[in-house]
Amino acid sequence: MFDSLKNKLKKSVKSLADKVSHGAEERKAQPEPAKSRKPVLKKPAKKPKPEKKKAEKTLKPQIPEEKIPEKKPLEKETKEPEISGEKRQEKEKKGILGRIKSGIIQRELSEEDIDRFFADNQTDFLQANIALGVIDAMKSDLKEKLANRPIKRTKAGEFIAGGFKESILSIVNQGSIDLEKAIKEAKGQGHAACIVFLGFNGSGKTTSIAKVARYLQERGYRPVLAAGDTFRAASIEQLEHHGEKLGIKVIKHQYGSDSAAVIFDARKYAEANNCDIVLADTAGRTHVDKNLMDELEKVIRVNRPDLKILVIDSLTGNDAVEQAEKFNDTVGVDAVMMTKIDVNKKGGSILSVCHTIKKPILFLGTGQGYKDLEKFMPEKFVKEIMG
């Protein structure tokens, strides 16, 4: 999974790490100019030794006695002359050698290095479905984490990868949603929980409902399905087919009927039959279709679901950001489900959606079967793409 994103990030880390190593190579070449500085080092070291001692001897008798105690508290001043010229020369040599050595061992990346890196790699990131907003956020985050800090040449890759990992984790870690907790809370309030699945045409809503229903069944809960897509031909039969296979009740009305009413009836059925949760399907819609977006608003207003899950096809590319934004603005999304991860090598849309609406990803759809559902774990995701 996410091979394309993985490769792009690997390439990014290498490119910045090379910058560090390259800088170090430049500094390695510095011993030459350092040699030319030697005479400058020797001069002050040789001269002061005899001159200062002579000067002290000749001056001593001329200094008035009251002035001598004034100099005593300045310990440093009185101690310094005790260092012999040779020792001082040695000390200065070591200091300069140390600086040259540390230049060889470590180097800093400047903010300009990071700016240039993102400018050079922007197209690559966009191709991996990482939206511009995310690229900018990562850039300023990495400047804070990596710029103007000494980076050990031998550890440059590790250090830079660490920066990327932290940055990506902060983007995809948008808290979590506990489905079982939501069911228990609703039960505590005397009703069955209700989740409405919404999203673009063909994003995978109906398939995801069947997967989540099975997931909950396996954990001992009793779901009911609501055929809230009364719009698309064969949508009701599609949900009924899943219901039959899984042994779950499906509440349906006729095509063209009010979606909000179907979901309302499913809730009543769940409460009357001691079911735990209603999983409600809705028609696929584009965020620019005003009538269908108004209908979705009504579904939410009438049913006040416990959770609104936006289902996004991860193959959608950079349009996923606009979808997420518009659905979130219209009805307020609680969590996201990204589908078709099994056929998506890019993976950047996960970062883009999380960054745009700041909502958690609940599940990943990883295939067409009922079992192809994975709980989204931010740390696991970062490990997967960054190693």
Ligand SMILES: Nc1nc2c(ncn2[C@@H]2O[C@H](COP(=O)(O)OP(=O)(O)OP(=O)(O)O)[C@@H](O)[C@H]2O)c(=O)[nH]1
């Ligand atoms: N490979 C793969 N295919 C998926 C996944 N989820 C859904 N699909 C397929 O995507 C197609 C559309 O899925 P649906 O569940 O019908 O999508 P929908 O959002 O309900 O579609 P509309 O009701 O028309 O808006 C089907 O062929 C599914 O099998 C997934 O995680 N991986």
Ligand SMILES: [Mg+2]
């Ligand atoms: Mg559907």
